[in-house]
Amino acid sequence: MASLLMSLKQPICISMCVYLWLAVLAVVNTEEISKARDETDSANEETSGLHILTSRRVKKSPEILQVAALGRPLYPGMLYDARSDSFIPGVTLWDNKLLTEDLNSHPQTRTDLKFSSSDSFSSKSNLLDISSSLKASFLGGLVEVAGSARYLRDTKSSTRQSRVTMHYSATTRFDQLTMSHLGTITYPQVFEQKTATHVVTGVLYGAQVFMVFDRMLSEQENSEHIETEMSLMVKKMTSVNVDAAFKMTDSEKKSAEKISCTYHGDIHPGQSPTTFEEAIKLYKDLPNLLNQQTAVPVKVWLYPLHLLNSAAARVEREISTVAAFTLEGIMEDLAEAERTFNELSGSRLANKFRDIRERLNSFYQSMRVYKSMLQSAVGRVLPAIRGGQKEEKSLEDILKIHRNSPFRSDQLKLWLNDAKQEISVLTAQVNSLEGVNIEEPENVYSSSSSGKVFCLTFTSLKYDDPYLSALQEFVKMNRFDAPEEEQHLVSVASDGKWFHNSVTIANMMYNLKVFSFLKVFYFTGLVFSAMSDPSIPGSSIYLFEQGGLKQKKLEDDYRYIIS
DSSP states (O other): OHHHHHHOOSHHHHHHHHHHHHHHHHOOOHHHHHSOOOOOOOEEEETTEEEEOOEEEOOSSOOOEEEEOTTOOOOTTEEEETTTTEEEEEEESSOHHHHHTTOEEEEEEEEEEEEEOOOOHHHHHHHTTOOHHHHHHHHTTOOOOOGGGGGGGOOOSOTTEEEEEEEEEEEEEEEEOOHHHHHOOSOTHHHHHOOOSEEEEEEEEEEEEEEEEEEEOOTTSOHHHHHHHHHHHHHHHHHSOTTSOOOOOHHHHHHHHTOEEEEEESSOOSSOOOBHHHHHHHHHHHHHHOOTTTOEEEEEEEEEGGGTOTTSOOOOEEEOHHHHHHHHHHHHHHHHHHHHHHHHHTSHHHHHOHHHHHHHHHHHHHHHHHHHHHHHHHHHHHHHHHHTSSOTHHHHHHHHHHHTSTTSHHHHHHHHHHHHHHHHHHHHHHHTSTTOEEOOHHHHHHHGGGSOEEEEEEOOSOOOOHHHHHHHHHHHHTGGGSTTSOOOOOOOOOTTOGGGOHHHHHHHHHHHHHHHHHTTTOSSSEEEEEOOOTTSOSEEEEEEETTEEEESOGGGOTHHHHO
16 A cells, blocks of 8 residues: 555645545445535525525545635644644644654646736635635634735735735645554544544645736726736746846836735745846746745545544534635625725725715725624534534525625615715715815914905715614624524615705805805905715805805805905
8 A cells, every 4th residue: 555655746646545444444345435525505485585405415435625725734644634724733533743744645746827807715725725614714713824815915005006916835755644543543532522523634735826917097098908917027028048137118117116015925035026127026936945955735635533443523514615615705795895995085085074984984894894794604504514513504594684684785885875975975076176175164264364265165075974874783782692583684774965956066066166256356365175964955156254254155255255
């Protein structure tokens, strides 16, 4: 057996030899081992939406798990709890001497290069070869990642951001425990402790590197065009011979200056690249930086402990692919909402007008708390479902709460679109008059002490928002504490906001024309501001003089304009 294992060089052979172990130890039919698991999950339609059978009973035939290491220190002989996708440090079945003796190791060299223009979690997890069950654990906050796997947490901060990612991966060797290890247990009491379900029997070593290239877009630039241009430049960078110089055209040099680089890797380059040119230099050095000493676990093979001792803990159920994808979609929606928020909160108007800024901050704080609550709820039920303490419906109850909550995708988009429209209307007004600043109300009063100040005042920015109240109330109640209770759909309409009223918008356009006319007579002393006045919807021209408000609705009284 040992000589056979030493001769195996291809990745598929790793799985084959592991299954040979399984056949010998478990004395099961080899046909049962090689059969593929049926991945089709049942789904039932309910009036509240799709009911997902989130887990299924594990078949009686044992199965070795292949798990992405994700920067975790997973080595041969280490214990692993597949219920929570966590490793157990400091506890093992064998002493260190026995673990290091007869460890089977052979070269497993392979290099791969991929590119991605997607920022989705699905695309990132595919590059890292993460299973659907491990995805669910990560999204539930159960898995702490390191090294190259930190790429999973690197998301776009704005919708006006183009991104291209280069993924370099290489493997060096494969280490595995021998039959003598599995047949000789030094510390059998580990089985009784039931803290682990599997033991690491094989480790594929290597390294992965992600270089994430970002560029912020102006309002005039086309995202598809810029993304295509960036993709061509990155691919050109990797196609140049290591010893050859990378030559760029003048146009490419200008584009490269606008591109930033973020590095996530298992190889430590000394100084991480932050520019396109620094990324070129590092890419050429990658093959030299990776060796047997710098290689880390990339993928591990986990052997079920209950096949060694029936008293050991085991995985009773698995999280279905459908449930993992549903959870992934929810987290993607929340991430997209956060990107839109970042774009809005970074606008000039959001920073200048206090009421808009406060609404955006309230939205973000509620969403941040909700995301944490959802993640914690998922993280609590996943180990319980896998361990058999909870039924498969537990995860579906959590997903149902989300589907009925004000944080569901359609409600988030509706409110964010309203916020975008409100800012867009105000931006059009402010940008139409160059040289006129936006001032806080207190500054308008103080500046009028030395002369007249004409202020185009936005009067409707302060209002009660029932949707924001619904978000705050939802997170305050924390419905995830009682997911089995009946849930009702929470929906908040966006009707009644000032920027949806055509009459109000028409009045604002008229006031803007009058305010523009004022510039003919006054080159200074004109400002924009926001002061709430429900009796004058939209906007009005205020006259400030001698430190106080002298006249409202100046647009209806031209005496003050020419006096």
